[in-house]
Amino acid sequence: MKGLPAETDFVVIGAGVAGLRAAIELAAAGRVLVLAKKEVSESNPQSAPVTALSDEDEVILHLQDTLDAGDHLCNPEAVKILLEEGPPRIDELIAWGSHHGSKLVFGLESAHSRHRSLHSEGDSTGGDILRVLHAKANSLKHISVAPFCFSTGLLTDAGHITGISLIDDKGVPQEIACSAVLLATGGMGQIYRNTTNPDVATGDGVAMAFRADAEVGDLEFVQFHPTALYVKKVPRFLLSEALRTEGAHLRNFEMNRFMGKYHPMGELAPRDLVARAIVHEMEVSRAKDPFVYLDLTHLNTAKVRKRFPRTYAACMAHNIDITEDMIPVRPAAHFMIGGVRTNLDGKTNVNGLYAAGETAATGVHGANRLPSNSLLEGLVYGARTGKAMREGVKPVSRSSAQPKAAYSNGPVDTGMEEVIGQIQAVMESEVGIVRTRMGMQKAIKNLEQMAAKLAHPKTRRAHEAANLHLAALLVARSALAREESRGTHYRMDYPDHDDKKFLKHSVVRADKVVFVS
Numbered sequence: 001m002k003g004l005p006a007e008t009d010f011v012v013i014g015a016g017v018a019g020l021r022a023a024i025e026l027a028a029a030g031r032v033l034v035l036a037k038k039e040v041s042e043s044n045p046q047s048a049p050v051t052a053l054s055d056e057d058e059v060i061l062h063l064q065d066t067l068d069a070g071d072h073l074c075n076p077e078a079v080k081i082l083l084e085e086g087p088p089r090i091d092e093l094i095a096w097g098s099h100h101g102s103k104l105v106f107g108l109e110s111a112h113s114r115h116r117s118l119h120s121e122g123d124s125t126g127g128d129i130l131r132v133l134h135a136k137a138n139s140l141k142h143i144s145v146a147p148f149c150f151s152t153g154l155l156t157d158a159g160h161i162t163g164i165s166l167i168d169d170k171g172v173p174q175e176i177a178c179s180a181v182l183l184a185t186g187g188m189g190q191i192y193r194n195t196t197n198p199d200v201a202t203g204d205g206v207a208m209a210f211r212a213d214a215e216v217g218d219l220e221f222v223q224f225h226p227t228a229l230y231v232k233k234v235p236r237f238l239l240s241e242a243l244r245t246e247g248a249h250l251r252n253f254e255m256n257r258f259m260g261k262y263h264p265m266g267e268l269a270p271r272d273l274v275a276r277a278i279v280h281e282m283e284v285s286r287a288k289d290p291f292v293y294l295d296l297t298h299l300n301t302a303k304v305r306k307r308f309p310r311t312y313a314a315c316m317a318h319n320i321d322i323t324e325d326m327i328p329v330r331p332a333a334h335f336m337i338g339g340v341r342t343n344l345d346g347k348t349n350v351n352g353l354y355a356a357g358e359t360a361a362t363g364v365h366g367a368n369r370l371p372s373n374s375l376l377e378g379l380v381y382g383a384r385t386g387k388a389m390r391e392g393v394k395p396v397s398r399s400s401a402q403p404k405a406a407y408s409n410g411p412v413d414t415g416m417e418e419v420i421g422q423i424q425a426v427m428e429s430e431v432g433i434v435r436t437r438m439g440m441q442k443a444i445k446n447l448e449q450m451a452a453k454l455a456h457p458k459t460r461r462a463h464e465a466a467n468l469h470l471a472a473l474l475v476a477r478s479a480l481a482r483e484e485s486r487g488t489h490y491r492m493d494y495p496d497h498d499d500k501k502f503l504k505h506s507v508v509r510a511d512k513v514v515f516v517s
Helices: 017-026 059-069 076-096 125-138 204-211 241-245 271-285 301-307 309-316 373-391 414-430 437-454 460-481
Strands: 010-013 032-035 105-107 117-119 143-146 150-157 160-167 173-177 180-183 222-229 249-251 292-295 327-336 339-341 353-355 505-509 512-516
Touching: 010 017, 010 160, 010 204, 017 032, 017 125, 017 143, 017 373, 059 076, 076 125, 076 373, 125 143, 150 173, 150 204, 150 460, 160 180, 180 204, 180 373, 204 339, 204 353, 204 460, 222 241, 222 271, 249 271, 271 292, 271 327, 301 309, 353 373, 414 437, 414 460, 437 460, 460 505, 460 512
Parallel strands: 010 032, 010 180, 032 143, 180 353
Antiparallel strands: 105 117, 150 160, 160 173, 222 327, 249 292, 292 327, 505 512
């Protein structure tokens, strides 16, 4: 597109599944500007499958699996919407895409009682969905997609969204007036040193929403994927749950299988249990480079290469042949279950502000996400939120403020990189898979001491650092307040459920964490 407009009807921040699906819904109601921090193809996980109902499945069974995974904290109505509206959204994708008439393949993943994980093109389902949505969005004349634009804040007047501020692809600050904003910025995995998230996942949506007085909640629930490829100085690559479903074994440094002593389901135990088991095995080994091994060498070579082409290629890029070599793996932050609190139509407590996908907290995942429900969430709640925004459209009111100073849009900001490294280190060690009161108090104190360095961001990277800092503080404070273990949140000092006090959702208001039903 040629330059950014001074005003538009709708702004969608984020060009992943939820953002693009919402934009498609909004196109009939006005001008839609979709902002992406990088290229659209980099905005979404590429290997995850999407859940849908096969001919042998029933909504009630998928509902029960989702509720069980959520450890009694799911919003049943949100889950019901997800599952009932999922099949029509999948049918739309098929109609929009290039898979007309082809037979869909449903696989079985851990914590699912039926084959319902929908795959396309081997293990690149997320990427395929994103390509279809991008092509559909490009076909609609009222949608404009602007890559390499970084949103720095939300503009409000009397408690209503009036626009956004951003840094464009040339490093120039701008303000754009609009009637409504959708936050679809994905997760915040970059608050941790080890994460499967792309480098754009810096918690921007949650940070901007919180600064605009929107409620955020359930941020203590961070899902760690148990098996991410571990190679020094290389971003963590997610090794799908489907590998273990296919028969892969986990082995410790002594090459012994260990999951059987932690759970009767072995490698197919729930993710959080597998992640904690791996952490324990790494601690016991006292190895300099903490990891365990994922072993596929006993499986059929041709079948593995055909079933997991992307995984095979990614590992081969680091000279690891998954059909012959043990794969070094370790847990990594993967999915933020909490986020900006919304109703079932994506509305927040701030007029004109909406959120969808991983950025939002609808209660659909409870305390622990059922594998593969996230892409379905993006499709279903992206569409629902787009419809709600479309029906609530109001005339655009121009903002008079126009910042003039140019920013640096480049990646070089050595001071900020050091601060980000400190944030990631303290979160990894103290607010990770296993937590304690003393550790989280230490993390909060350390984070608070960093605040002065981030008070006046002048570069794009400094803004990202400020967002990571705020997101990390919100996670740490929420985790400290929940004095129990539930779902992905595990505390050594409170290892059991406390339903009387904490069968509720956490909400951060100002600096206080409260719990609401």
